[in-house]
Amino acid sequence: MELPLQEDEQSMQSLKLSLKQRQGIYLASGSTHPKLAEDIATFMGLELGLVERKQFPNTEQYVRYGNSVRGQHVFIIQALAASNGCSVNDSLMELMLMIDAARRSSAREITVVAPYMAYSRQDRKARGREPISAAAVIQMLQGAGADRLVSVDMHSPQTQAAFYGPFDHLMAEPLLTEALKVRVKADLSSFIVVSPDGGRAKVAEDYAGKLNIEVVHMPKSRDVNDSSKIIRPDFIGEVEGRTCFLIDDMIDTAGTLVSAAKTLKDSGARRIIVGATHGLFSFPALERLRDAPIDEVIVTDTVPLEDAQKILGNRLFVLPSASVIGRALSEIATNGSVSKMFNDRNNR
Numbered sequence: 001m002e003l004p005l006q007e008d009e010q011s012m013q014s015l016k017l018s019l020k021q022r023q024g025i026y027l028a029s030g031s032t033h034p035k036l037a038e039d040i041a042t043f044m045g046l047e048l049g050l051v052e053r054k055q056f057p058n059t060e061q062y063v064r065y066g067n068s069v070r071g072q073h074v075f076i077i078q079a080l081a082a083s084n085g086c087s088v089n090d091s092l093m094e095l096m097l098m099i100d101a102a103r104r105s106s107a108r109e110i111t112v113v114a115p116y117m118a119y120s121r122q123d124r125k126a127r128g129r130e131p132i133s134a135a136a137v138i139q140m141l142q143g144a145g146a147d148r149l150v151s152v153d154m155h156s157p158q159t160q161a162a163f164y165g166p167f168d169h170l171m172a173e174p175l176l177t178e179a180l181k182v183r184v185k186a187d188l189s190s191f192i193v194v195s196p197d198g199g200r201a202k203v204a205e206d207y208a209g210k211l212n213i214e215v216v217h218m219p220k221s222r223d224v225n226d227s228s229k230i231i232r233p234d235f236i237g238e239v240e241g242r243t244c245f246l247i248d249d250m251i252d253t254a255g256t257l258v259s260a261a262k263t264l265k266d267s268g269a270r271r272i273i274v275g276a277t278h279g280l281f282s283f284p285a286l287e288r289l290r291d292a293p294i295d296e297v298i299v300t301d302t303v304p305l306e307d308a309q310k311i312l313g314n315r316l317f318v319l320p321s322a323s324v325i326g327r328a329l330s331e332i333a334t335n336g337s338v339s340k341m342f343n344d345r346n347n348r
């Protein structure tokens with residue numbers, strides 16, 4: 001007999017749309033991460049709509065929908081990440097043009113799906129005369145004509161406030177928790193969750209709660225004049241002989257997680273697994289992770305991962321995110337509930 005599915009597990013089941021629902025939807029992909037867009041389309045039982053694009057000799061971009069979007073709910077999927085020689089700003093500009101083209105072509109509704117929201121770390125003025133880049137980007141998307149935003153594990157979920165309209169904040173937690181359950185089962189007595197800085201404390205506590213294991217918090221600060229320099233104040237934690245799961249929202253240069261892993265190792269940790277939603281892996285992240293005392297690196301595919309497998313080999317585990325994103329888009333398209341996918345806890 002099959003066991004009944006838990007609510008989290010149910011939410012990851014495919015939600016294919018009916019023919020009538022499909023007819024009102026135009027799912028379009030930007031050029032940064034077409035594989036993820038295709039996976040989402042397959043999950044929803046849809047095909048990606050055509051988008052023509054070209055670049056002018058001076059690098060300005062051009063986009064055009066290949067079919068009519070009049071009266072359609074247009075979902076534009078674009079990972080705001082660097083990929084294939086395109087910068088983050090190129091991907092942002094392409095997205096702006098796609099929103100503008102949809103608006104001027106009489107789309108009924110425009111939902112922007114940015115699984116990784118660029119610039120989200122500059123979410124406040126830490127010093128005078130700085131921008132709040134996270135708010136500036138979100139307001140640009142709204143100014144171009146986006147009616148709704150969807151993103152996954154924003155650096156600061158409260159940045160949603162910069163958008164005057166619906167903002168669906170998704171979490172990769174169900175995916176990572178599933179991957180961890182197997183590992184915890186094999187290593188129950190020694191497994192702990194570790195937050196690598198104050199910003200992840202609540203998230204780490206959520207994981208610990210779900211997995212029914214302890215949590216340890218590590219302090220971190222950055223040099224105010226050089227943010228790549230990480231300062232790890234003395235750390236005294238009960239980590240000797242433990243398997244530590246370090247959780248973060250993103251791995252950019254891997255400075256945060258590698259410095260935390262080294263400190264844990266020096267404090268006697270036995271195994272170290274690092275997990276993050278977004279594997280940005282800016283240089284020298286992959287080399288740092290490869291050379292660090294880290295046994296496994298678990299990320300989702302919200303951004304394209306290019307060379308990661310080549311450098312990290314079988315220490316890298318990539319969790320497909322199309323089930324979470326596709327399910328949420330189906331809920332949105334059918335006026336269902338996104339919150340129920342996360343038991344109303346998608347606010348962390």
Ligand code: R5P
Nearest residue numbers: 199250251252253254255256
């Ligand atoms: C910072 O507070 C974030 O949550 C991440 O820890 C950080 O941005 C990761 O960057 P990096 O990998 O370059 O340390």
